[in-house]
Amino acid sequence: MTRGDTALPVTLDRGSAVPLAVQLADKLRESAATGHLRGGDRLPSTRALADRLGVSRTVTSAAYEQLHAEGWILGRHGSGTYVTTSPPAARPERRGFVTNDEAPDNLLMLTPGVPWADGLDRAAWRRAWRAAADTAPAAYLNRAGITEYRAAISEHLLRHRGLDAGTDSVLATGGTTAAVVELASAVLRPGDLVAVEEPGYQRAVQAFRRAGVRVVGVPIDGQGLRPQALPSGVRAVYCSPAHQYPLGCRMSAARRVELVERARAEHFLVVEDDYDGELRYDVAPLPLLASLAPDVVVHLGTTSKILTPTLGAGWMVAPPSVTTAVLDYRELTGTRPSPAGQWVLVxxxxxxxxxxxxRRLRRELSERRTMLVGAFKKAGVPVLGDDAGAHLVVPLPTQEDERERVSAGKRRGVLLDGLGRHFARTPTVYGVAVGYAGCSREGLQESLWVLVDLLRQRPR
Known part of the structure; x- marks a missing residue:
């Protein structure tokens, strides 16, 4: 491996439950992040590296594809594969945490996955926190969550999602990703195969991988995940059928039936991420997979998209065997969701x-979506996604177009999201996801002309 012929020590643990391709990608990423590899260094071919490590070329190719998707490496036609990113020149003293969760002050936040937190009634918010604070401190926390919270979620699911789940069937969680971590650790085993939507929610993908679970992407189209594309031998399928993240389509009724029938026949679980299923504007919220097949479906929900991530509260409704495994895991590890956010929700x-x-959230976001779609269609900008949720997608022809539009958006004061980062492997669909909940309505209106100009198709 050369910068000039500088050897890079890479060792793979064949006894580990972590796939070799994931190990190799982690090693190369670490080398680039720590400075052993620097921008401009040329990597060996996948065949040469496979020979050197004594693995199949499939392993090295998969690792390179992952790093290419993340932007660490770049292939140059006829020349080879090169590292594109160098580490910081010096390591600063560690004084605190650095996060990319918030947009810079000079950028308008137009990324998906951000709730309309400014729409919360502040008087109601303060009243709920004061009432929650009157609750006596607990000496022991129920592993399943506060009973009152589970009852409130049971009522919420019945009213807003049509799921008849009794209080005893609901588990409190710390949110969707926290629930996936528990499922991966308590129900699945290292080496198990889990199918995920491609593109899809990458935090869930990483949660599975960190637990040693193998992940395989399954393509989606306008009707959602394609059950016929599922490989044999999966232990679970993770999907967002009501409003696919990030493309915004919904899984058709025929595919829902096909998916649960296959789950029953092949004895795997379907993990249903219903992250914003309450937010539908054309028809009533769609029925849940958990209503169709409670015996094989694990339903996950969260307050992060309909209220605020401040609460750190979500829920799980699952078959008894799954519920028992999660509760046993919590008892063994001493982990359980924090009660503070649960009491506020109560x-x-x-x-x-x-x-x-x-009700106010649906009305506000529906009007914002109508405003955006109207402006885009008037300008001839195509739009993907159902009349639902808090984001829409503008498709683009190439990855280069996607990167250019996102970069141009930053220069013009708006923070957009490219589809590329939502792929676990090499992206096959390109476009920009535009969120419309994380800013003020006035800010969205003022940015309309910028968005139209950025996303209008240009002749090549």
Whole structure:
């Protein structure tokens, strides 16, 4: 491996449950991040590296594809594969945490996955926190979550999602990703195969991988995940059928039936991520897979998209065997969701503030979406996604177009999201996801002409 012929020590643990391709990608990424490899260094071919490590070329090719998708390496036609990213020149003293979760002050946040937190009634919010604070400190926390919270979620699911789940069937969680971590650790085993949507929610993908679970991407189209494309031998399928993330389509009724029938026949679980299923504007919220097949479906929900991630609260409804495994895992590890956010949700629900907020949220986001879609269609900008949720997608022909539009958006004051980062492997669909909940309505209106100009198709 040369910068000039500088050897790079890479060792793979064949006894580990982590796939060799994942190990190799991690080693190369670490070398680039720590400075052993620097921008401009040329990597050996996948065949040469496979020979050197004594593995199949499939392993090295998969590792290179992952690093290419993440932007660490770049292939040059006729020349080879090169490292593109160098580490910082010096390591600063570690004084705190650095996060990319927030947009810079000079950028308008137009990325998906951000809730309309400014729409929360502040008086109701303060009242709920004060009432929650009146709750006596607990000496012991219920592993399943606060009973009142589970009852409130049971009522919420029945009213807003049509799922008849009793209080005893609901588990409190720390959110969707936290629930996936628990499923991967308590229900699945290292080496198990899990199918995920491609593109899809990458935090869930990483949660599975960190637990040693093998992940395989399954392509989606306008009707959602394609059950016929599932490989044999999967232990679970992770999907977002009501509003696919990030493309925004919904799984057709025929595919829902096909998926659960195959799950029953092949004895695998379907993990249903219903991250914003309450937010549908054309018809009533779609029925849940958990209503169709409670025996094989694990339903996950969260307050992060309909309220705020401040609460750190979500829920799980699952078959008894899964529920038992998760509770046993919590007992063994001493982990369980924090009760503070649960108590606040209880108070919001008790006074009717949760229902009022959801009605106001649907009305506001529906109007914002109509405004965006109208402006785009008038300018001839194509739009993907159902009339639902808090984001839409503008398809683009190439990855280069996608990167150019996202970069141009930053220069012009708006933070957009490319589809490329939502792929576990090499992207096959390109476009920009535009979120419309994380900013003010005035800010969205003022940015319309910028968005149209950025995303209008240009002759090549």
């Amino acid at each position: 108070e919001l629900a008790r006074h009717g503030d949760l229902g009022r907020h959801l």
